[in-house]
Amino acid sequence: MRHALASRLVRVVTLALLGAAVLFAAWANSAGGGDRVDQALDLEADIEHGQQLYSDLTNPTCASCHSLRDAGATSNIASDLDDFQPSARVTIQSLIAGTTLEHDREGYADELSNQDLADLARYIESVAGN
């Protein structure tokens, strides 16, 4: 009787730990988008194409929400990137992971190739704050 209860307890605890491990792995994977970020950061960027993506070639355009002097973007819906000055890594991570705020930034993970992500992020990194 006692033994049965103990082994049942062990089973419940084991299952709970397994479940937690699976959840953690899923979370770590979606939070970072790790591999893609590093792959994009390794590419040689086309800065001019990055500017076109920022102002015209994304949907919705980055310019429609974020100010950036170099691009002539003045929207104040979201953060001013001249103030924020995100590193290329931060930009790519943000575009892949999305934000938890109003808009669905998940969209860019599908819309943009790794090369696009690199071009955009390096463009912003090179001009923000100038």
Ligand code: HEC
């Ligand atoms: C619909 C509005 C909207 C669009 C379009 C948009 N963003 Fe954002 N972005 C946000 C919001 C909201 C956040 C969360 C923090 C904030 O308010 O800036 C954010 C966060 C970020 C961040 C993280 C820095 C921060 O301030 O938290 C970066 C970098 C960024 N966006 C770059 C971009 C780029 C590059 C594009 C174009 C591919 C883009 N965003 C398109 C609204 C937008």
